Amino acid sequence: MSPPDPERAKLDGRGPDPDTRAAAREAASAARQLGRQLAILLAGSVRWAARSSGRAAAGGAERLGGLRRRLARPASSAPSPDSAPARSAAPPPRRPGRWRRAAFALVALVAVPLLALLGYVLAAFLTLPPLGSVTTDPGSRALTVEADDGRVFATRGVFRGQPLTAADLPPHLAQAIVAIEDRRFYSHWGVDLRGLARAAWRNALGGGVREGGSTITQQYVRLTSLSQEKTLRRKIQEAFLALRAESEMTKSDILLGYLNTAYFGAGAYGVDAAARRYFGKPAKQVSLPEAAMLAGLVRAPSQLAPTRNFGGAKERADVVLQAMVETGAITAKEADAARTKTVTLRTPPETPPGANYFLDLVAADAKRLADTGGDVTVRATLNLDLQSLAEGVIARRLDAEGQKKKASQAALVALSPQGAILAMVGGRDYEDSQFNRAVQAKRQAGSLFKLFVYLTAYSQGLSPDSMLVDRPVQIGDWEPQNSNNRFRGALPLRTAFALSVNTIAAQLGDELGIPAVIATARKLGITSDLPNVPSLALGSAEVTLLEMTRAYAGVLANRTPLETFSIHAIRGAQPQPLYLHPDPAQTGGLSADSRSMMLDSLQAVVDGGTGKAARVPGLAVGGKTGTTQDYRDAWFIGMTPDLVVGIWVGNDDNSSMNRVGGGDLPAAMFRDFVQRASAQLAKGRKRPSAARAEPAPAVQAGAQPTVQPGIQPPAPVPVEASAEARGVPEVIDTGTLSFRGRVVRLAGVEGEGGALARQLARYLRRREVVCATVSDGMRCRIEGDDLAALILAAGGARASESAPPDLLAAEEQARAERVGLWGRDR
DSSP states (O other), X not given: OOOOOTTSOOTTSOOOOHHHHHHHHHHHHHHHHHHHHHHHHHHHHHHHHHHHHHHHHHHHHHHHHHHHHHHHSOSSOOOOTTHHHHHHHSOOOOOOOHHHHHHHHHHHHHHHHHHHHHHHHHHHHHTOOOTTOOOOOTTOOEEXXXXXXXXXXXXXXXXXXXXXXXXXXXXHHHHHHHHHHOTTTTTSSSXXXXXXXXXXXXXXXXXXXXXXXXXXXHXXXXXXXXXXXXXXXXXXXXXXXXXXXXXXXXXXXXXXXXXXXXXXXXXXXXXXXXXXXXHSSOGGGOOHHHHHHHHHHTTSHHHHOTTTOHHHHHHHHHHHHHHHHHTTSSOHHHHHHHHHSOOEESSOSSOOGGGHHHHHHHHHHHHHHOOOSSOEEEEEOOOHHHHHHHHHXXXXXXXXXXXXXXXXXXXXXXXXXXXXXEEEEXXXXXXXXXOOTTTTOOEEOGGGGHHHHHHHHHHTTOOTTOEEEEOOOOBTTBOOOOTTSOOOEEEEHHHHHHTTOHHHHHHHHHHHOHHHHHHHHHHTTOOSOOOOSGGGGGTOSEEOHHHHHHHHHHHHHTOSSOOOBSEEEEEOSSSSOSEEOOOOOOOOOOOHHHHHHHHHHHHHXXXXXXXXXXXXXXXXXXXXEEEOGGGOEEEEEEEOSSOEXXXXXXXXXXXXXXXXXXXXXXXXXXXXXXXXXXXXXHTOOOOOOTTTTOOOOOEETTOOOSOOTTOOOOOOOOOOSSOSEXXXXXXXXXXXXXXXXXXXXXXXXXXXXXXXHHHHHHHHTTOOEEEEEETTEEEEEETTEEHHHHHHHTTSSEEOTTOOHHHHHHHHHHHHHTOGGGOTTO
């Protein structure tokens, strides 16, 4: 390495030589003297302008008087002999020439703007704020959120990290910042006139602002002492404060202050926060390529944050390494070696959009459970596999049937029998609406509320075989009606519950007493207002999806009430966790008989009642449908031995749907979700202990994974030895190919034309495709990969309703990544 330029001060943090600091103090003193001289000059200029205007006014008055006298004298009169000597003795004053008037105008033209500018500079100087007057909120903190298996999938808030000291600052990090931001940092006095001239020249040649002339010192004082407004006054104050900072602080202190306050993207303020945010390590441990990447972010942190734009961050890091070579900080060989090293991120590229409903809940719970300062890591209950599956089920069903059935929104909550929230979908699109319909929306429950009526009946001695008569009923002025406006006569309670007979539920509520039904609902965790009116038996009260799903889960788990939770553990900077979710207390519960009878009735709903659409072959399922008046709300809450899932479908404006009941879209969504969720849970993948807080695995930066959380690799597709079609096909649409006139339709794919078809044609150009008939239709392969899965994963088509699980998973991947059909700009 070549010896450092004497013009640069040492990069080891010891600061400038005494001559430079003395010069900086002289510059600050000169700035104060300049302020006093400006005040004197301004006062003198005002007095000069006043005297000049007074003389001009007097001369004008004299000339006006002479003109009046000449006009008053008769034109025919001749001058008298006596007046000649007088005129000779006192000649009239001469008029100023044109050059004097032009000079006066020119002086005024220059002096007035100059005086205004000098006054503006003086005002900016006199209103300088003290150094370090801008402070950050000490209570702000960031959340790093891990899924239940330890994978980091989201961050929230502002990362502050730990302030660096001179001992913590790696030399290559300081060298990288100086090389790319301010090469003359150790030789200028806070304002680099040479750098300003260079930036102005390059901006003029480039036709716009391409380079800034601010020094590190100016950036530091702007971050710590000034607002971020882009005005001339702020720039003037920035320059004055930079001179002051250089006279009062060492170069090392200025550089450390800048590194501790600069923004590095992704919510990270300060280089230590950025190092922990991106690389999972403190700033003092970063390597040379990591330091170069961090130094490159401060110019455009939002655009270059590696979590969003890893390629751009890597290119900028290469520029930083070259700048370090040019300044002599490293050699070209060291730069080449740094470029070849792999930079590994400890965070995912982007937070899954649909998980933000759950993240809102986690952020509120974390504040309630551990409201302390500093950044924290939260081990949440979310199962990323089930979350991705839930989002895909909701989106696919609403896309396919929502418009026809006038249903625009849906929500889903999946709970474990212990109350952990495994998945949550609060609406169709978080970016369009952050309102969480699973937690915040209160809607009439309809027949879903009959759970509490029948559970009360079973606890008071009735059984599923007890008989009641389905008949016209009048309770006061209220006459409940069945949905089909018919009466079935005598029915056992099991059948009445399964078929959701309103008249029998109304009779039970009247005989048992509405207060007893309310008490049962409260016991199971319903906290919403429950009016003591007869119609409550049919669900006239407004409740949330989460509390109703919680009540049904309480029956399955035999815990009253069952406490739902979203967080396993919270960790701070210390090894000891700030919070651990306690084991549930074994208190409360239903009687064994009433619980058994209630579970039997719930299963009857799915086996042969209103919830038949929720049946899953080979799986024991129980549940209950709910439909409100005029089809404004449709509910289904179902349970398996491993899951309790609640689903609501409706419209935000409370408008009616096209005859959508709980046994329609909600039950179908439940079946779609549970059928595949049960298979996911059956795999029994080992998950790290939340109490031990095992670290999440690193994510290779820059890689484009083909498997997203919750997406399983497509199952191998067997292709018969005698393929039915082979060759380079023509593309009719993204689901239909033509092999020399023979049309092949890809099984499970609903093709798209237009631009997507043209993209597929370019992809298949001169590439052989092999197609064969298999059990589920015609499947094709290209270079060993299933073509249908590739198309769906790229967002080139929609999966059909009958598509096998591997193709549905590929479509969910495209939805999660918002590519192709699912892009927001389409």
